[in-house]
Amino acid sequence: LKHILLLFRFLQEKDVFERYYKQHLAKRLLLNKSVSDDSEKNMISKLKTECGCQFTSKLEGMFKDMTVSNTIMEEFKEHVLTSGANLHGVDLSVRVLTTGFWPTQSATPKCSIPSAPRNAFEAFRRFYLAKHSGRQLTLQPQLGSSDLNAVFFGLRRE
Numbered sequence: 001l002k003h004i005l006l007l008f009r010f011l012q013e014k015d016v017f018e019r020y021y022k023q024h025l026a027k028r029l030l031l032n033k034s035v036s037d038d039s040e041k042n043m044i045s046k047l048k049t050e051c052g053c054q055f056t057s058k059l060e061g062m063f064k065d066m067t068v069s070n071t072i073m074e075e076f077k078e079h080v081l082t083s084g085a086n087l088h089g090v091d092l093s094v095r096v097l098t099t100g101f102w103p104t105q106s107a108t109p110k111c112s113i114p115s116a117p118r119n120a121f122e123a124f125r126r127f128y129l130a131k132h133s134g135r136q137l138t139l140q141p142q143l144g145s146s147d148l149n150a151v152f153f154g155l156r157r158e
Contacts, residue, residue, distance in 0.1 A: 061101035
């Protein structure tokens with residue numbers, strides 16, 4: 001990290017670096033591809049020391065969103081168990097993101113989501129909005145991913 005910060009100090013356009021870093025941090029967080037949360041937080045801490053709170057406030061907000069999302073998902077899974085809700089075999093993991101923290105995404109063509117995951121998301125939406133009235137929840141399929149498991153001729157494939 002010391003070498004990166006040394007190079008960072010020579011950058012003329014730190015705002016360009018901030019946009020690039022924010023975009024790639026978002027991908028790493030949303031796709032669980034970060035090597036270590038501690039390393040990411042350490043880098044943000046060093047950037048905060050170098051550039052101030054305003055430079056890193058959105059990056060810190062992204063981490064807060066991930067922590068809050070994990071808590072919300074634990075509550076939702078508990079709700080599914082206690083209420084007996086049927087998600088039709090969908091193992092749903094939703095990230096609730098604060099609009100101002102995350103990089104804006106260009107509009108993608110309409111995504112047709114199959115009924116089982118769509119219904120599972122609607123169950124989550126009802127749960128979330130019941131707990132947080134007045135908030136708005138918008139599905140952003142271009143920020144997500146899905147895994148499909150299937151059995152072909154007795155062999156399980158992912």
